[in-house]
Amino acid sequence: MTRYLVAFQAIVARELLRFTSQRGRFLSALVRPLVWLLIFAAGFRAALGISIIPPYLTYITYEVYILPGLCAMILLFNGMQSSLSLVYDREMGSMRLLLTAPLPRWWLLLSKLCAGVFVGVLQVYAFLLLAALFGVDLPPAGYLLILPALIIAGFMLGALGLLISSLVQQLENFATVMNFVIFPVFFLSSALYPLWRMRESSEFLYYVCAVNPFTYAVELIRFSAYSAFSSMSLLIVVITGILFFGFSVIAYTPARAGQRGRGPSQT
Amino acid sequence: MTALEVENVGFRYGARTALSAVSFRLEEGQFCALLGPNGAGKSTLFSILARLNDIQAGRVTIADCDLAAQPLKALAQVGIVFQQPTLDLDMTVQRNMMYFAALHGLHGARARRKIEQALSLLGMAERSTEKVRTLNGGHRRRMEIARALIHEPKLLLLDEPTVGLDAETRRAITDHVHNLAASGLSVLWATHLVDEVDDGDRVIVLHEGHVRADATAADLAGNRSLVDAYLELTGAAETSL
Known part of the structure; x- marks a missing residue:
């Protein structure tokens, strides 16, 4: 077991070191949600009235409403960023070093995933600190209570990134994937508007939002932040996360390379 | 102990055959050059030995561990230097x-x-x-x-490790690796550069996924140069000397 933990620790430490050395990545991870919070929310505050909906017990400002959604957005972007770095690692060859280690592939991928979740959660807390400085905050207990929700949601979104990285064969294709994954996933969810609002505009889009696992990641974080618990959100996020991770492990098994007709250098 | 045993290994990428019934055995402390032109199947064979690709046909044993049955135990006995830097x-x-x-x-x-x-x-x-x-x-x-x-490790795999290096550096690296073999490490060195092979080295010539020859460099060359013998076996126009 020690061997497993030693490798786990090294993979997490390497990812953290990489992240801290990429100041641009950290900065954009913070600026992106802040732009939404301070500019987008200011503009839409008047247009989008929020009624009292669970878990909120009173009327809230639009900024307060979108705060959990922006936390989930950070995790989503972080998952995609980790996925991008996996594709880059594969093209640059360093993925081979990881995959030829004498440890089960699922463990190596899980370690990589956990490393990404760790980095993502750090970013969320940095963002929440800045948001609090701008006067948008959570109940004090919420900062602690969202931690398990962030980890679980981060796992699901990181696993989605892992799955995408196993399917995308070249770095150049990644921008397309980002556009086709991040934007629909984010906009077709309850991150920016409650689902009842969406239902007023389009019944069809409402159902799309209702089957989007990202919606449940947002709601899991939102409910936890207000000391409430959404068992359905937890269930959906956990099951989806396990499925994404399971498929990623299958997609990363050695046998797949030959079946897909890839050359040896692209493994 | 046999450091590496490859028995009837075959591999296909979709409809394209990359390796066909490849067999050889590498003993402890042996230096073996796997010589073949680009596209001969060397990197595919290395991908299989490194378990980046699963064995489709045949069997690979590393330090008495079956790679398919005990992959982690087998991988623990292998040191790998990939063609592409992994730093x-x-x-x-x-x-x-x-x-x-x-x-x-x-x-x-x-x-x-x-x-x-x-x-x-x-x-x-x-x-x-x-x-x-x-x-x-x-x-x-x-x-x-x-x-x-x-x-x-018991076995060191090097996949064209001198690509892009100048002649002097290439010589220094091949000498280093020969010294490692002399100290008891088994080495499989894939290359398409004939000048990296010493007369006493064992050479396996791989071409179009088949083993075309398996002998010492001196025996393979006979009364010709090793380059001529190699060209005859592969008909390779792209050989680098």
Whole structure:
């Protein structure tokens, strides 16, 4: 077991070191949600009235409403960023070093995933600190209570990134994937508007939002932040996360390379 | 002990056959050059030996461990240097080595001791605190070879490790690896550069996925040069000398 933990620790430490050395990545991870919070929310505050909906017990400002959604957005972007770095690692060859280690592939991928979740959660807390400085905050207990929700949601979104990285064969294709994954996933969810609002505009889009696992990641974080618990959100996020991770492990098994007709250098 | 046994290994990428009934055996302390032109199947064979691709047909045994049945035990006995560099350029040599050591379950003082030994063996000990980005191509390669030795493998696989290096550096690296074989390590060295093979080396010529010859370089050459013998076996127009 020690061997497993030693490798786990090294993979997490390497990812953290990489992240801290990429100041641009950290900065954009913070600026992106802040732009939404301070500019987008200011503009839409008047247009989008929020009624009292669970878990909120009173009327809230639009900024307060979108705060959990922006936390989930950070995790989503972080998952995609980790996925991008996996594709880059594969093209640059360093993925081979990881995959030829004498440890089960699922463990190596899980370690990589956990490393990404760790980095993502750090970013969320940095963002929440800045948001609090701008006067948008959570109940004090919420900062602690969202931690398990962030980890679980981060796992699901990181696993989605892992799955995408196993399917995308070249770095150049990644921008397309980002556009086709991040934007629909984010906009077709309850991150920016409650689902009842969406239902007023389009019944069809409402159902799309209702089957989007990202919606449940947002709601899991939102409910936890207000000391409430959404068992359905937890269930959906956990099951989806396990499925994404399971498929990623299958997609990363050695046998797949030959079946897909890839050359040896692209493994 | 047999360091490596490849029995009737076949591999296809979709409809394209990359390897067909490849068989050979490598004994302890043997240096073997796997010679073949580009596209001969060398990298595919290495991908199988490194378990990046699963065996589709045949059997591979590494240090008496069946690669399909006991992949982790078998991989623990292998040191690999890939054709493409696998280094983190912004980390120091030591950090790169520590990362690799950890992937093999080594940490703390034990890992540092083994790293120091491996770097010294390749004459790289004094460079451990330097960032990889500042090293030249030859030193980076030597570092990768040292890294592949940290966990004391029984078998060292090198896939065209001298690509892109100048003649002097290539010579130095081949000499280093020959010395490793002389000290008991089994080495499989894939190359398409005939001048990297010494007369006494064992040579396996791979062409279009088939083993075309398996003999010492001197026996293979006979009264011709090794280059001529190789060209005759492969009909390769793209051979680099």
